[in-house]
Amino acid sequence: MTKTVAVDFDKVIHAYSKGWQDGTIYDPPLPGALEGLTALMETYAVFIHTTRDAASVASWLADRGFDTVVDVEGPKHPKREFWNEQDALLVTDRKLPAVAYIDDRAIRFQHWEQALHDIGNVT
Template sequence: MSEKKPKRQIIAIDFDGTVCKYPRFVSPGNIPFEPIDGAKEALETIHKYFRIVIFSVRANNETGKKAIIDWMTENQIPFDDVTDRKPHSVLYIDDNAIRFEGDWKKTLKDISEVQHYSKSKK
């Protein structure tokens, strides 16, 4: 009898602005942008230890979901699933997030200091 491999935990990763450059929205089924520098290599490393679920509002219909799957495949970036919802996971990677550390005053301060990285490169 073969041993059952332990199920890998999930890391959920946002698509637009995290894996794929995202200067502007075109349409759910049209992704004419390049991968963010280092994304492919990072996801290859993550995929050795975790399942990768890509999440994006773009995937809320079959056209958008297929576009993400095709883009990830064409760019040879590993993933296990694509969804339009944040799945239960051990970690989320998202370009539009603030880490909550149990202190709402600090969180409000963090919000007031946010400057999105794509806007800070102008």
């Protein structure tokens, strides 16, 4: 069974140097991001989670050589519950089940005392 890894878009793949702006994807990829995604896809199913428009993110990734699938909801397309395909990147606005989440704003939970301490140190 293929294991899945989730990757955040802004500040992990996209440099995000100017903040949100109007939702436009304006920066190039962070150094090593595209190579990192490619390496992950050799072993894992990979999905990108983002608060941006998923179709725009998928297009940005496709322009950089990735096959992408957009997680859109509609009468003929219910939202996915899992992602297990290695041949394309899923782009979604949700965090689906995964063995790991790569995100610039994560606090690794070990226990509540540590989590509250760590979140108190966020600037």
